[in-house]
Amino acid sequence: MVQKRKRPAAGRSRSRRTADSAATDDIDETLLRADTFTNAPKVSRRTLTKEEREELTKQEQARRQEDEWLSKVADKGPIGRWWIGLQRSQNKIGFGMAIVALGVVYGDIGTSPLYTAQTFLSGQGGLANTNREAVLGMLSLVFWSITLITTVKYVLIAMRIDNNGEGGIFALYSLIRRHGAWLAIPAMVGGAAFLADSVLTPAVSISSAVEGLKTIPLFQPVFTENPNLSLIITVLIIVILFSVQSRGTESIGKVFGSVVLVWFSFLAIVGIVSLSNDWTVFEALNPVYGVRFLFSPHNLAGIALMGTVFLSTTGAEALYSDMGHVGRGNIYATWPFIKVALIFNYFGQGAWMLRNQDNPAYAKADGLNPFFEMMGPNVRYVAVALSVAAGVIASQALITGAFTMVSEATGLNWMPHLQVRYPARTRGQLYIPVVNWVLCVATLTVLALFRDSEHISAAYGLALTITMITTTVLLAVHMWYHRKRAFSIVFTLLFLTIQAMFFIASMAKFMHGGWFTMLLTLMILFIMITWDDGTKIERSQRRHMKPSDFLPAVDKLHSDFRIPYYADNIIYLTSDTEMRRLDTDIFFSIFADHPKRARAWWAVSVQTTDEPFTRAYAVEDFGTDHIFRVRIRLGFKVSQSIPAYIHQIMHDLSHTGELPQQKSTYPKVDADPDIGTIRYVLLHKALMPESNITTREALSLKMKYAIRHLAGSPIKWFGLAPYNPQVEVQPLFVTTRRPPRLHREALRARETTRKESVKQSETASVKTEAHAVAPSGKHPNEEPLQQQSNVTD
Secondary structure, eight states, X not given: OHHHHHHHXXXXXXXXXXXXXXXXXXXXXXXXXXXXXXXXXXXXXXXXOHHHHHHHHXXXXXXXXXXXXXXXXXXXXHHHHHHHHHXXXXXXXXXXXXXXXXXXXXXXXXXXXXXXXHXXXXXXXXXXXXXXXXXHHHHHHHHHHIIIIIIIIIIIIGGGSOBTTBOSHHHHHHHHGGGOGGGHHHHHHHXXXXXXXXXXXXXXXXXXXXXXXXXXTTTHHHHHHOTTHHHHHHHHHHXXXXXXXXXXXXXXXXXXXXXXXXXXXXXXHHHHHHHTTOGGGGGGGSHHHHHHHHTSTTOTTGGGHHHHHHGGGTTHHHHHHTHHHHOHHHHHHHHHHHHHHHHHHHHXXXXXXXXXXXXXXXXXXXXXXXXXXXXXXXXXXXXXXXXXXXXXXXXXXXXXXXXXXXXXXXXXXXXXXXXXXXXXXXXXXXXXHHHHHHHHHHHHHHHHHHXXXXXXXXXXXXXXXXXXXXXXXXXXXXXXXXXXXXHHHHHHHHHHHHHHHHHHHHGXXXXXXXXXXXXXXXXXXXXXXXXXXXXXXXXXXXXXXXXXXXXXXXXXXXXXXXXXEEEEEEEEEOSOOOTTOXXXXXXXXXXXXXXXEEEEEEEEEEEEESSTTXXXXXXXXXXXXXXXXXXXXXXXXXXXXXXXXXXXXXXXXXXXXXXXOOOOSSOOTTOXXXXXXXXXXXXXXXXXXXXXXXXXXXXXXXXXHHHHHHHOOHHHHTTOGGGOOEEEEEEEOSSBOOOOOOOOOOOOHHHHHHHHHHHHHHXXXXXXXXXXXXXXXXXXXXXXXXXXXXXXX
């Protein structure tokens, strides 16, 4: 019977094994077919894309042509050799980038002739109250302000102090930060003020230019019937402007550069025509006229006149901050043309004011603008059209400067890490989506709040005076520590005096709209201080482990078969680029709660290089086949598709035998059956109640985490969302408070008596139950029950 049962069982076993094998084959085929239903990103065998190869070919051809041209120039003698040396230095000049410099850098300062003289007349009570002394005084102050602030301070001094080609207040601070922690204060304040001004510049420049359409007789009836038409047009232009930022400042700069070239040529021509052979206004080149009128009793504006004069220098800070976009040499080459055009236009407006001082037609005119009035009616159409374009370009100059400032602030850990794109050929030309749309929303908010340029201009310029003052302080410190102490003292006294007058004059605008600028500055400054403070607190808690510290525990977990696999591969993204250590955060994430057992653990950091098309990685395996430290280096033009690169690295290590073979049993989203399952883990910190920190520090950390939540996540930047990454929160203890030990109290007599009575009652209850089982005679279990009762007692 037993043997007869065994034969069919054996037959069924063989048939079951055959069926299982066939089912396995069917499953494998099904898995292969299932993997074809997803198009997960994979790396190709090529190291460059077609577009990258074409771009590198063009760059190589351009370099070859430049070398051939320079070799020809070398035969031209000393001038030719000087030119070759210039082209091979940081002051290199290129015609194409010079055009870009016109479009990117000079937009803001190019719109100043639109409103500087108009504001001057308004402050003096009209053209009738403006005599020759006033006109020459204003022109003298404008000329010397442009010369000292823009030319001397920024072009000749500040731009020679760069950080790897980058300019701006943050780049300057990074060069001198080792000389004192207090230097962070002026750097933060100046950067926050610059970013606040970046919000107001598009609003005031574009709205003022669009409102110029009202001066054209053909359009006057339309604007009269629709009072909000200019506001609507301004909003549309601003939305379009911010929408095209993702294309990069190089492509935008080429278009804008041509327009700016025409605009400044136009400024120079109309200024020269307005002079009408009356060159006596150039007496204003003597600075005595400016100083004399500033303190003259005939100056009805008083010290506030300097606030008007300051409008002629707006945009000077943009020259310094945008230096990394276009190159220092291209600014050197184009600035003389820009300055000459501005001076001719300002002095042309001054000549018109002197000619029409006694003209009864302008005696009681309100809002008189010498810029448009000095032109004929037909020329005015061209002037309005070009001024609208110039207003857009002025906005562009501040937007690109804001991108640079935020990127540098991120490098200093003063702002959260944001997604950065590099749409152009140079790393200096970048695009930050979050900053772009925050600026757009803030600019539209300014328009909704103030509605027209007259009210916006009340807040304009105040923040920029703060930036100029802080830049002066940092420049003086740099010169002091570079053995130029005498020059540093003269520089500080001269420029702080001038800019302090600008600031005092601009503060007169505070109650008329300047409060909004200061509010924006304080909000941005709060973000910087909060992020910096929170980062320092976190770093005080952050620790790293040597291989001898973490390998024993990781090796034991890897071979502990009692614990099921959490995933075949667990990948941690870290900002630490050191290859021979491990963050304690990653270590405790592996072992926290239920240990995360895996076939391999990976700590991956991503670096962006200064080269456009770098694709490289390095691996440290610590002598194991299950824990890997990976550093991926990507060029700034390379897409950061981390999952695809991770798969390539795993395949490479698998082929070399450094990573054991992994095979997937079931279909996966990444469609890669030769690599096991992958789980991405991102670590965040949370403040614990036991942390020994002050209320201010706790607030800084909470605000930092809130800002980080709003700023975005690496999940989006690195394309991890389809892979269901895990965001894990770990406690941030910093330094914990140690409360005093507990001491044991002796029970009081009443409590002891009560406890004994309770025990006696329990014993009596047990005995009663035992007798109830056998009321007569001896129960067989009575003795054991009594023993149990004794044990209970």
